Amino acid sequence: RFVPKRMVPFSFPLSKCALWDPVPMGDVIGAHVTYYRNPRLSLVEKTLRLAYRHAKQNEKKSFSCFLLGTLAADEDGEGVTLTIDRFDPGREV
Numbered sequence: 247r248f249v250p251k252r253m254v255p256f257s258f259p260l261s262k263c264a265l266w267d268p269v270p271m272g273d274v275i276g277a278h279v280t281y282y283r284n285p286r287l288s289l290v291e292k293t294l295r296l297a298y299r300h301a302k303q304n305e306k307k308s309f310s311c312f313l314l315g316t317l318a319a320d321e322d323g324e325g326v327t328l329t330i331d332r333f334d335p336g337r338e339v
Contacts, residue, residue: 284325296333311335 297311315330 283319285322286325286327288327288329290329290331293331295334300333300335309335 258261293313296311300311302308312334313330314332314334315328317328321324
């Protein structure tokens with residue numbers, strides 16, 4: 247599960263005023279969702295068809311949109327499920 251070669255540390259952007267001491271404290275830990283849990287993706291077919299139709303009708307090669315859903319821990323506590331069930335084409339302006 248843990249692949250140290252592919253994981254990169256995250257950092258916050260530089261700012262003029264810091265709300266905390268940026269000096270690292272303690273041991274390094276993995277903060278990736280797959281480190282402790284088995285992820286699963288569930289996509290509603292209607293949502294996928296709507297996004298596909300919107301992409302085909304769009305004249306631009308690239309466009310922005312949103313896929314919305316819920317993230318929930320499984321009953322056994324061993325995994326997480328991301329259920330995508332809504333499509334929002336966004337706004338052009």
